Amino acid sequence: MSTPPGPSESRDPTPGGRSGAFWTSAARLAGQRGGIVAVIALVLTVGLGFGISQLKFSTDQSNYLNSNSQVAKDNHAYQSLFGGESMITDFTVDPGKNLTDLFTPNNxxxxxxVTKELEADKRIVAVVTPVTALQFTHNLVSSPDGNPINSPAAKMLLSAQQRDTDPTSQATRLQDAIKTLGRVNAIPPAQQTIGSPAWDNFLLYDNSGKVREALVPFFPNRTNAQMVVRLEGNASIKDEGAAASLVQEAMAKQHFENAHVVTTGASVLLKDINDYLRGGFLTLGAIALALMVGLLLVAFAVRWRLLPLGVVVVGLIWAFGLAGYLGIHLNVVTIAGLPVLLGVGIDFAVQLHSRVEEEAQLDRADNPVAATLRNLMPALLLATVAAVVAFLALEFNATPMIRDFGVLLAIGLPVIVLATVLLTSATLAWREDKRPTQPKDYTRGPLGRATVTLGSLPRVAALPLVVIAIAVFVGGAFVEGGQKIQTDPQKWVNQNSQVIKDLDYLGDHAGTTSELGVYIQADNLFDDKTAAFVNTVARDQIAKHPDVLTNASSLVTTVGYLLDVPGAKMVPPTGDDVRAAYAVAPAAIRSSTVNLSSPGGTAGAMNLIFQTGPSSLVQRAVVVKDIRATVQPPAGVRATPSGLAVVGTSLLDNIGHNRALLTYYALIGVFLVLLLRYLSLAKALLSVVPVLIAVGLTSLIARGSGLELSPLTAVSGPLVIALCTEFTTLIVQRHLEERALGLAPRAAVDExxxxxGRAFLVSAAAAVVGILVLAFSPLPLLRDFGLIVALNVAVALLSALVVLPPLLVWADERGWVYRPQGGAGDAAAGRSASPADTPTGSSVA
Known part of the structure; x- marks a missing residue:
């Protein structure tokens, strides 16, 4: 280790050249014109800060799907036809009661x-209560003349019996019809109204005592009933959230006897996330600030140690203000940009601040800020460009919110670096002019010794480290595809929230949590081929995917299940059957199931709704893909899966289809940046060896620990690469600087x-802490991202400090890293190389 030079000596290896002159002039100007710099900073802060008010929070499908994708177009069309998401109210009857006890006069x-109140609001498309469902059945089994034989249901059953080609099956149907007629005749006509227990019992249960199959979507079992409120389609998250709250408030006003009532739905989940984004954004920022204050006060032993935090906060205002002007939305992914950029920004600011202290304390430079800018700025700029390139690799992902995250980081980091350089330089130049920092040798402190120890592996370890790096990278790539990804959307959000408790309750009691819609378009919705097709699709999919799909609901299934008789052959409904059912269907059921192109016409769209039980996106994706691959509509008919379940499975496909490639794109981009800057294959390769270890090891750690990755965590590779490359760049550049002063390779590394040491370890801790702040989020999607990526970044930075030094020594001794131009000074005596013998700043780099 060299002795600090005296006041008249210079340790600056790059005093000449246009680059050096520029930074010297910039530093002097910053010190002399501190007031002007302050005014400029204030104007920028106010102007860009106003952009923060333009930031919008978004959780709608535009974050998950590209607007020009077919799935997005299909979902938009589906919601235009039949409305948006549904709110579900579950009625669990009290112990000792049964479903008929729901229909008391009070209820x-x-x-x-509640129906009147909700239907009066334009944000509500349809309200289907248990009473509505029973009313539909009542209309089917009743006739104007009071004779049950003339009811629509009786005519449909008679037609089915005539079309049944199996004599045994025909006889079974006849016996069932006689039994049904007997049940009807046993109830006096005056009591054949909803609210009469005997009539309610007949409407609810078939002749075997089971809940009628057509009513299962509204009465999933003997103790639960469901009310479905369809919200306005293609609404903004704000309007949809308001509509969801309206439904919950309307239900809370009413007292229902004999039942426990829970109202929830996917819209409540999205509203819950949106509400969290608004408050959580600031909460995470506050936690990050508090942790950074503690870190800087405890570990960063310099004058004005909180200055890096102050300048980065200003940089964050600039960055997020610019994001607001550019229309970048804050969503469940981009919200992570605040603590991440804070951590990375502190990382850069600490490096700059520490170097000024070094120039003042160890080297006693006449102008520490000028010397810092001359020596450090090339490295900081290269690290910034490499990080931006790594972040932009996220633009290759098909998910809009992931791409927005990449853009936010790629824009935010340079803005923060600009604020850091401008404000730190001006502030410290003013300070050094007024009260210069006194000389001090801090190199033997604990952080400096720790950094020397971390990089103390002998040069003979170089080749084994290269082999290990390649092996770890290949091993990580091999296990990458087998990592577990949590694909249940309910597991992404706060598990202690009321909406999750309600959704879990709904899943436990009714067996349903969401929907998968298929809309059928036809020139004639009421012909035999359309009816037969819808009937077949509904039954086949329920049979093929009983673990995901719990029931099917449509105008066709209502008729189809009505025609089913235990022990008899299945006979599909006819177009006339469906038309007759449509004629007597309540208005809410009509609007939920059929959309005719013109009043009185037959062309249009029909809705087939599958209710899904608790399941992951992977499981739902299997169903969606199976429908698309195997369902073959007849001529003139088109079937399109859509709805929230399809949007979710498409999100999973978008995130996963090139997940590993994003990491490789970032790695290749960073390598090309380094190669173009150094014009040296050896330096570029040396800089990425620790990156290879970091990338591979993080995958191996995740796989070995059995951790489940969230969709956000699964695309964190570019972030790890960006931070690791920053460290390797700074280490390589500093090694070249020390070599230009005449130190031998090993001595240069140690010096x-x-x-x-203190700058690297404090800045590394800042980067890790910045990301780790996300672990304080109640959303597992963000919390897991914070925990796993913080671990990954720590591994990445540790690999840079441990692996790169012996590689540099080994390669440098072979002349692959530093090539002196002329003589070298006597570093041991504290002398610098003369300007004539020292490469310019550009050459050293």
């Missing part, structure tokens, strides 16, 4: 009141480590 009034 009938409550159902009527660099001793001098920069």
């Amino acid at each position: 009938l009034k409550a159902f009527a009141a 660099a480590a001793a001098r920069t």
Whole structure:
């Protein structure tokens, strides 16, 4: 380790050249014109800060799907036809009660009141209560003349019996019809109204005592009933959230006897996330600030140690203000940009601040800020460009919110670096002019010694480290595809929230949590081929995917299940059957199931709704892909899966289809940047060896620990690469600087480590802490991202400090790293190389 030079000596290896002159002039100007710099900073802060008010929070499908994708177009069309998401109210009957006890006079009034209130709001498309469902069945089995034989249901059953070609099956149907007629005749006509227990019992249960199959979507079992409220389609997250709250408030006003009532739905989940984004964004920022204050006060032993935090906060205002002007939305992914950029920004600011202290304390430079800018700025700029290139690799992902995250980081980091350089330089130049920092040798402190120790592996370890790096990278790539990804959307959000408790309750009691819609378009919705097709699709998919799909609901299935008789052959409904059912269907059921192109016409679209039980996106994706691959509509008919389940599975496909490639794109981009800057294959390769270890090891750690990755965590590779490359760039550049001063390779590595130890370890801790802040989020999607990526970044930075020094020594001794131009000074005596013998700043780099 060299002795600090005296006041008249210079350790600056790059005093000449246009680059050096520029930074010297910039530093002097910053010090002399501190007031002007302050005014400029204030104007920028106010102007860009206003852009923060333009930031919008978004959780709608535009974050998950590209607007020009077919799935997005199909979902938009589906919601235009039949409305948006549904709110589900579950009625669990009290112990000792049964479903017929839901239809008391008080409850009938409550159902009527809530229906009237909700239907009066334009944000509500349809309200289907248990009473509505029973009313539909009542209309099917009733006739104007009071004779049940003339009811629509009786005519449909008679037609089915005539079309049944199996004599045994025909006989079974006849016996069932006689039994049904007997049940009807046993109830006096005056009591054949909803609210009469005997009639309710007949409407609810078939002749075997089971809940009628057509009513299962609304009465999934003998103790639960469901009310479905369809919200306005293609609404903004704000309007949809308001509509969801309206439904919950309307239900809370009513008292329902004999039942426990829970109202929830996917819209409540999205509203919950959106509400969290608005408050959580600031909460995470506050936690990050508090942790950074503690870190800087405890570990960063310099004058004005909180200055890096102050300048980075200003940089964050600039960055997010610019994001607001550019229309970048804050969503469940981009919200992570605040603590990440704070951590990375502190990382850069600490490096700059520490170097000024080094120039003042160890080298006693006449102008520490000028010397810092001359020596450090080439490395900081290269690290910034490499990081931006790594972030932009996220643009190759098909998910809009992931791409927005990449853009936010790629824009935010340079803006923060600009603020850091401008404000730190001006502030410290003013300070050094007024109260210069006194000389001090801090290189033997704990952080400096720790950094030297980390990089102390002998040069003979170089080749084994290269082999290990390649092996770890290949091993990580091999296990990458087998990592577990949590694909249940309910597991991405706060598990202690009321909406999750309600959705879990709904899944436990009714067996359903979401929907998968298929809309059928036809020139004639009421012909035999359309009816037969819808009937077949519904039954086949339920049979093929009973673990995901719990039931099917449509106008066709209502008729189809009505025609089913235990022990008899299945006979599909006819177009006339469907038309007759449509004629007597309540208005809410009509609007939910059929959309005719013109009043009185037959062309249009029909809705087939599958209710899904608790399941992951992977499981739902299997169903969606199977429908697309195997369902073959007849001529003139088109079937399109859509709805929230399809949007979710498409999101999973978008995130996963090139997940590993994003890491490779970032790695290749960073390598090309380094190669173009150094014009040296050896230096570029040396800089990426620790990156290879970091990338591979993080995958191996995740796989070995059995951790489940969230969709966000699965695309964190470019972030790890960006931070690791920053460290390797700074280490390589500092090594070249020390070599230009005449130090031998090993001595140069040790000197660099001793001098920069506190900066590297504090900045590394800042980067890790910045990301780790996300672990404080109640959303597992963000919390897991924070925990796993913080671990990955720590591994990446540690690999840079441990692996790169012996590689540099080994390669440098072979003349592959530093090539002196002329004589070298006597570093041991504290002398610098003369300007004539020292490469320019550009050559050293």
